Amino acid sequence: xxxxxxxxxxxxxxxxxxxxxxxxxxxxxxxxxxxxxxxxxxxxxxxxxxxxxxxxxxxxxxxxxxxxxxxxxxxxxxxxxxxxxxxxxxxxxxxxxxxxxxxxxxxxxxxxxxxxxxxxxxxxxxxxxxxxxxxxxxxxxxxxxxxxxxxxxxxxxxxxxxxxxxxxxxxxxxxxxxxxxxxxxxxxxxxxxxxxxxxxxxxxxxxxxxxxxxxxxxxxxxxxxxxxxxxxxxxxxxxxxxxxxxxxxxxxxxxxxxxxxxxxxxxxxxxxxxxxxxxxxxxxxxxxxxxxxxxxxxxxxxxxxxx
Ligand SMILES: NC(=O)C1=CN([C@@H]2O[C@H](COP(=O)(O)OP(=O)(O)OC[C@H]3O[C@@H](n4cnc5c(N)ncnc54)[C@H](OP(=O)(O)O)[C@@H]3O)[C@@H](O)[C@H]2O)C=CC1
Ligand SMILES: CCCCCCCCCCCCCCCC(=O)[C@@H](N)CO
Numbered sequence: 414x415x416x417x418x419x420x421x422x423x424x425x426x427x428x429x430x431x432x433x434x435x436x437x438x439x440x441x442x443x444x445x446x447x448x449x450x451x452x453x454x455x456x457x458x459x460x461x462x463x464x465x466x467x468x469x470x471x472x473x474x475x476x477x478x479x480x481x482x483x484x485x486x487x488x489x490x491x492x493x494x495x496x497x498x499x500x501x502x503x504x505x506x507x508x509x510x511x512x513x514x515x516x517x518x519x520x521x522x523x524x525x526x527x528x529x530x531x532x533x534x535x536x537x538x539x540x541x542x543x544x545x546x547x548x549x550x551x552x553x554x555x556x557x558x559x560x561x562x563x564x565x566x567x568x569x570x571x572x573x574x575x576x577x578x579x580x581x582x583x584x585x586x587x588x589x590x591x592x593x594x595x596x597x598x599x600x601x602x603x604x605x606x607x608x609x610x611x612x613x614x615x616x617x618x619x620x621x622x623x624x625x626x627x628x629x630x631x632x633x634x635x636x637x638x639x640x641x642x643x644x645x646x647x648x649x650x651x652x653x654x655x656x657x658x659x660x661x662x663x664x665x666x667x668x669x670x671x672x673x674x675x676x677x678x679x680x681x682x683x684x685x686x687x688x689x690x691x692x693x694x695x696x697x698x699x700x701x702x703x704x705x706x707x708x709x710x711x712x713x714x715x716x717x718x719x720x
Contacts, residue, residue: 415480418444418504420554422488422544423514425454427608428560431638432511434462437481444480444505446471448488449514455483471500488514489535494543498551507554512541515560516610517575519618521711525574533574538581545585549593556597558645559586563604563629563653566661570704571622587669599645602662604629604655606637621707625700628657644676651675664688 419436423429424447437445445462449455459468459481467479474482484500486493501507515537518529541559548554564572565580586600605611611631615623632640637654644652651674653659663681666689672678 415442415444415476416505417442418446418507420446420448420507420510422448422510422512422540423516423560424483424511425449425451425458427513427610428603428606428634428637429511429513430458430461431634432513432641433458435638435642436509437462443508444476444482446482446484446504448484448486450485450487452483452485455485459483474500474503476505487535488541488544489539491539491543494547497544498547501547501553502551507548509556509558510544510548510554511558511560512544513560514540515579517562517572517614519571519575519614519622521571521619522573524617530574534578537575537578541582542585545589549589549596554596556599558599558601558641561586561600561602563602563655563658563661565602566658566665569622569625569700570707571619571625584669587671590671597650599650599652601641601652601654602658603637603641604653604658605631606634606654607631608634619707619711621704624703629655649674649676660684660688664693 417440419433419440421429421433421436424433426449429447429449433445433447436443447455447458447462462468463479463481468481468483469475469479471482471484484497486497488494517537518525518533545557545559548557559582561582562576562579564576565583568576568580583600583602586598589596590598605626632655640654641652651662651671653662653675659676659681662675663685666685672682675681
């Protein structure tokens with residue numbers, strides 16, 4: 414019978430669904446719980462995870478019946494997340510919680526509505542913040558896995574509603590590592606991978622953003638999951654999923670960095686010093702030139718549209 418629990422937020426699609434599927438197939442003594450906002454999407458995801466066999470609502474928890482559960486919730490709603498406590502407290506030991514919920518809407522800052530900016534904070538920061546609080550405060554989970562992004566090492570044009578929240582997550586994890594030394598806290602910084610969310614963000618992504626992030630070619634969701642699980646199993650806690658992500662992490666020096674948490678960290682240290690001295694200053698000059706050229710062009714086409 415199942416004697417442990419694995420929770421996946423954002424488990425209704427993309428990487429979250431893939432992680433839930435992986436653990437459902439590979440950890441036979443684990444209860445899997447997926448959380449996200451849309452009940453219809455969650456039910457669909459459960460069908461994919463268990464090949465249309467048994468699954469149930471979290472309120473009807475009974476390990477004799479099934480080990481796959483779903484629970485629709487907006488994780489950016491602090492009150493609703495706090496009300497999860499009685500449901501979480503009666504589960505078998507929570508071994509892992511993947512805080513995968515999140516997503517990007519990618520545009521120029523001036524093109525967002527105020528509510529889109531609010532959504533960016535809700536989806537990418539609050540949705541992980543509040544659940545972390547409930548789990549850590551009540552000592553309910555042994556290992557939390559956060560999903561930031563490579564962009565948290567390098568903020569650039571197009572991601573203004575997203576990057577600041579992902580950088581906040583990175584900062585939060587560094588603080589929590591100090592306060593909760595007995596709980597394992599992993600921070601994943603993925604590069605592009607081909608999820609449903611990625612396909613959608615590409616519909617509005619400005620050309621300049623596509624050009625800058627070109628070196629992070631999208632990998633498949635399965636490949637991304639494999640890298641993350643392998644690295645977690647090897648004991649790494651700051652994880653990137655492609656080469657450029659590893660380089661950007663190396664460039665992101667400072668008091669926050671837990672150097673020995675990442676792969677080939679000593680090489681990162683040397684590269685970081687060298688890049689901060691020479692490569693980055695040159696790259697920033699070129700980047701500024703490219704962005705200004707793009708903005709001038711965008712302005713010209715705006716004006717012609719208005720005429
Ligand atoms: N794809 C990529 O290239 C990259 C992705 N990432 C990050 O990795 C994570 C997974 O990405 P990906 O698989 O692309 O994501 P998707 O956009 O494909 O899926 C996002 C998931 O999060 C859920 N979700 C969103 N907001 C909330 C909320 N407020 N409460 C509860 N659930 C919510 C969605 O379900 P519902 O709509 O039903 O709520 C959905 O299940 C995200 O955090 C993303 O920012 C990082 C770097 C690159
Ligand atoms: C030494 C200096 C070199 C600088 C090179 C700069 C390359 C930048 C690559 C950034 C890739 C970002 C991928 C993650 C995007 C993401 O999180 C979204 N797709 C979310 O869905």
